[in-house]
Ligand SMILES: [Ca+2]
Ligand SMILES: [Ca+2]
């Protein structure tokens with residue numbers, strides 16, 4: 001043990017019949033204390049092993065020393081140097097000189113002594129509408145299982161992947177446009193720890209993506225059939241040259257880059273014309289309007305839907321087959337067309 005006398009040379013070994021001074025009794029009592037009454041032990045670690053000596057000079061009270069911490073962590077009271085660890089706390093009596101192994105677990109100090117071991121990035125929900133925003137938050141998880149929110153401005157935000165165009169200093173993520181629900185990943189960093197959050201950018205606007213935006217056709221179908229970007233996706237265009245516009249190809253569930261024939265037949269039956277065609281259920285769900293019209297002259301203003309009735313013949317969930325029945329007329333000829341819009 002290190003002598004606590006002002007003049008070490010005057011220290012001597014304690015004889016068996018000598019009594020220890022009262023200050024040293026107090027010190028030794030503290031050093032030999034092993035457990036506290038509530039069975040949660042706080043070990044007092046004797047830093048220096050040796051023979052207990054009595055000093056002819058009065059021992060210097062602990063209050064006479066000032067330990068200047070060479071480093072403190074966020075617990076606020078743990079100091080560390082190469083020679084000692086000092087752990088103080090807000091709980092009276094809990095601040096003692098200890099080795100790190102003695103307070104590796106310190107359930108008696110929840111929320112008082114802790115070290116961040118994880119950074120969690122969260123949001124109110126794990127999805128964000130396209131072109132919308134989402135507030136992100138970061139929380140430190142400590143080694144005593146407590147948590148501490150980190151102000152967003154103290155977090156370094158980063159987009160790892162997906163259609164998140166930016167994250168502000170305040171932790172607000174800005175979503176971009178998508179043609180389908182799309183995964184994204186963001187990251188927050190603080191106090192040397194990083195946390196990630198997976199978000200889903202929801203496709204809430206069907207016609208707003210890239211070169212296909214605002215043309216009246218769903219971007220998802222255009223990307224699926226013509227690639228992520230293109231100049232032949234307009235509804236009136238016919239990139240495969242089969243005489244069917246992209247709008248008609250979409251409405252009837254056809255491939256706009258693979259030549260097709262109109263999936264329709266016309267027959268006479270008991271004085272009526274029966275026009276049977278197949279259409280896309282996706283287009284129906286998306287709001288596409290179908291109308292069978294007839295004309296005897298092909299003049300632009302002569303087309304009419306008068307007297308036309310429709311019957312659904314089959315529905316497999318993807319396509320729907322419909323029969324339109326209309327009067328054959330008495331003029332000897334009648335033309336039928338399918339109008340899609
Ligand atoms: Ca969209
Ligand atoms: Ca479009």
Ligand SMILES: [Ca+2]
Pocket residue numbers: 237238239240241242243244245246249256
């Ligand atoms: Ca075509």
